[in-house]
Amino acid sequence: MAKITLSKLRHSYYPNPKQPSDYALKEIDLDWTDGGAYALLGPSGCGKSTLLNIISGLLVPSEGQILFDGKDVTSLPPDQRNIAQVFQFPVIYDTMTVYDNLAFPLRNRGRDEDTVKQRVMAIAEMLEVVDMLDQKAAGLSPDNKQKISMGRGLVREDVNVVMFDEPLTVIDPHLKWKLRSKLKELHQRVKATMIYVTHDQTEALTFAEQVVVMQDGEIVQIGTPVELFERPAHTFVGHFIGSPGMNILPCTLTDGAAYFADQPIALEGPIQGTPTGQLEIGIRPEFVSLADTGLPATVIKVSDIGRHTVVECEANGSRISAIIDGQGPAKGAAVHLNFQQSQTRLYVDGWIATQPQEAQS
């Protein structure tokens, strides 16, 4: 397994790129630690496949370098990079047995049959497919085929990285959670460097120790699932992660105090620098509560989401959601909203501009 470094990486599909919008990847600088579990998360078109293809060697970047354990592999073809890939759709040989499918990547590299057997059995046990080993792959269900595809990606011990490209696309929704947790368990056991590409926040947050969030060819934040939830570095991350996402409200600043709809809103801590640009308050619905006093709002929708209720309100032309325990008020009710101060952030031109109180020196 290897540490992967992406250094000053830029890529354009145009021959003479001029402006930032000509680049599918703007500038990427990133270190992926040996043995880590990473997710690349972002909406369609943000550049995930472009980055994956550059790492696997299918695409040579317009600028910058890719290093595996410090060795420059930027111009090496895919077969010399020693990478295992698991794609959206299963890549297996229908006419072979499950055993032979799992053994294929090892036999292909001339491993002796004792080693093949030992690795195939270890992976089959982890994936819980031992009872299928003698079956022809053709007869397997789509999710079992994809399990075997994953097994083929994991069976070699000597790969630099295992990359998963939306691997649960073909899996039935009710089986997805099973395979998601299986993959996490597999990472803990095989300790390979793994990169999991997805547009699905649940998949990324369940699998990864570190999530790389991309938007428009740029990395907007790298963090643990908790960090992305608690302190989104950008309003895009606030929106994209969470259900419903972060409330983002336009605001003004007067003498260092934030105002929304003429109401003062207490921020988590001091503001960095002198903010100029688009000012917004960010507060997650989990930290908005209903109270007797506070920001006046009107309830426009109430949804029961199991143990909690989402109360969607309207205040001064903005939508604000609150996640509360128990039953919500009726639609049309006049309510007051309170924001938990330690969770109320200021964003300037999309980027976080407040520091938490305890970070002050």
Ligand SMILES: Nc1ncnc2c1ncn2[C@@H]1O[C@H](COP(=O)(O)OP(=O)(O)OP(=O)(O)O)[C@@H](O)[C@H]1O
């Ligand atoms: N072969 C290509 N030629 C020109 N532009 C391309 C090509 N491939 C991708 N792009 C553009 O590059 C940008 C990034 O695309 P990319 O496929 O990397 O995003 P993605 O996040 O993987 O999206 P998806 O999840 O839909 O695959 C998009 O604007 C896309 O239109």
